[in-house]
Amino acid sequence: MNQDLIPSSVSKLYDDMVAAFSSQFENFAELIVTPGWRQYQIIIILCLWGAAFVLKLLTQGRWDTWARSRSGWPKWRLRVLVQLMQRLTLVYFVVLSWALYLVMQQITWPSRSYIIGVIATLAAAWLAIALVARLVRNRTLRRIFKWAMWVYATLVALNLTDDVAGFLDGVAISIGDLHISALGILKAVLLIGILLTLARVGTRAAERGLMSNDDITPSMQVLLAKGIQVLIYGGVFLVAIRTLGFDLTGIALLSGAIGVGIGFGLQKVVSNLISGIIILMDRSIKPGDVISLGDTFGWINALGARYVSVVTRDGREYLIPNEDLITNQVVNWSHSDKFVRLDLEFGTSYSDDPHKVRSTAVNSVKTVSRVLSGGSHEPVCHITGFGDSSVDYVLRFWISDPTKGLTNIRGNVYLALWDAFHAEGISIPFPQREVRLLPDAGSQQIAED
Incomplete structure (x- = not known):
């Protein structure tokens, strides 16, 4: 790394962090190389992993049979069970390593189980991160979340969090009163990821609760679900801005000027959004209604923020903009009743x-x-x-x-x-025409001669 491009304080933080890493790795290497209980712990860890693998081979069939009999469980519980079944060796290793670590803490000196404790902590953290990461549906974000949490868990297990945090906090830029550091950005990204995941789970739970309530009309169910989504995701956006250190009062003036420009460019989008709110408010169209719009005939499958999903009898799904349903003539075959x-x-x-x-x-x-x-x-x-x-x-x-x-x-x-x-014996007539061929005048004269 070029020292001329780095401030002296940051360079010193970097040197301290490298020194801390080197010290920890030297201590860890010394624990492995030095004869005695340190090497015995490595052998014990390998034996525990082998025992976990053997237990998986012996019990996997029984676990599969038991898991298939849990068909009545909720979907989220079945997904967790599937994830545990796929990591059965790791599950057994976590149980065995923690059990042995706790026993050795009681009957031996703590130093004789230090490496086992570190490995048990890392294994448990990896198992928990793998299960929690399933909540993130996007594959790319899921991988980023996994690697970030695994690195953090490794640093915690090796007691290196303070050194890394001090270095990242020193790598920063200042613009006026705004101070942005690498540590702050990482915390903000992690917090935003967690909040977005919780927001997605919360909005889905709220939507399922609204859909199961028969006292609320379908259009109001969709409207309330959209309102909850706007509130939750809006709160996540504000938290993200505050976490990064931006002043909301300054952003308000800038956002007003930007909003005017965006309004002209996104006029159709805004029109569709407002039209969707009007449709939900006046309850003219709701999920399940049968409508005709031009040559399209089908039933409402879903009401979106920008469009309405209409499924026809031939299985085609048309995404009709909300503005078309407001401005054009729509035949709702089941608006007031189903007859x-x-x-x-x-x-x-x-x-x-x-x-x-x-x-x-x-x-x-x-x-x-x-x-x-x-x-x-x-x-x-x-x-x-x-x-x-x-x-x-x-x-x-x-x-x-x-x-x-x-x-x-x-x-x-x-x-x-x-x-x-x-x-x-009732006949259905059809048009009939009678064609008569009249003799030609010239041929008639020849016949008379």
Whole structure:
């Protein structure tokens, strides 16, 4: 390292830290090389690891059988169990090493179990870090968290935290009243990571609690969940700013000026965010509703901050911006209630009795599943006009499950009409044209001659 580029105080801190590391490693190497209990502890540690491996081979089958019988456990407990099963050797080693360390502390001198205590502490820390790291879903962040915590646990076990902390605190820059050190940045990153993980777990727990509450409407559930997320993550952001040492009063003025510029550039994004809040507040659309927007017909799968997820019958998921739902005409098939009326138009021959046609159509549609009958939802059939080649009718019926599709129920009703009309001898006419070939005038004159 170039001493000319480093202040003397930082250089001295670096030299002290290197000296502390060298001293600790020399002591550790001396413990290993010097004959006696120090070497015996290394042998004991290796034997403990071998015993842990043998125990894993002997008991893994039983543990697997027992774990499969825990299917009724909550998901988080099953995930922890899977992680422990994957690290069964380390689990046995932690138990054996700590048990032996505590026993040796009682029956021998503490120096005869120092290395065993250090290794037991490191093993327990590594096991705990591996389990806690599963809460971080991002792979890159999970690896960073693992390595950072493992390095910290190693420094704690070797009593080197004060020396490293003193060196990192000396590596700093000062801008006015703002003092930022490498130690402060590391603490801030660690704190922010922990807070973000806790925020994610907390928001998910709150969202599950809201979704399981039947007294709250679906739209209010989504609105409350989004509000909780904004509050929690906003608090994490403020804590992060304060941890780094920034003054919030100075940032407020700067953020106001930046906000004006961002507002023009993110006009559509802000419009979608405000539209999403309006949708949640007026409860015009909620998860599970069946809507039609242009050529898109499906049911609401989720309400997002920027868009609404609509799933169609063919399995496609459309992400419709919230602004389109506010400004365009939307048909909500299940806004006030779940009942939907459908109309089918057909025609029959003029030779068929219209009274018979109407009763046959009503009776046939009642045989189709999903079609409601009785009370105000009784199917009806009316004559709508006398066409060129048929008497025109409209058949009206009700369904209560539009989420199962409209095209399929229309097809089933048409098929029922077809079968019923054929059974009753009712004909369905179609346009027919008659073409007459008139003799040509020239050929007629030749025939007369």
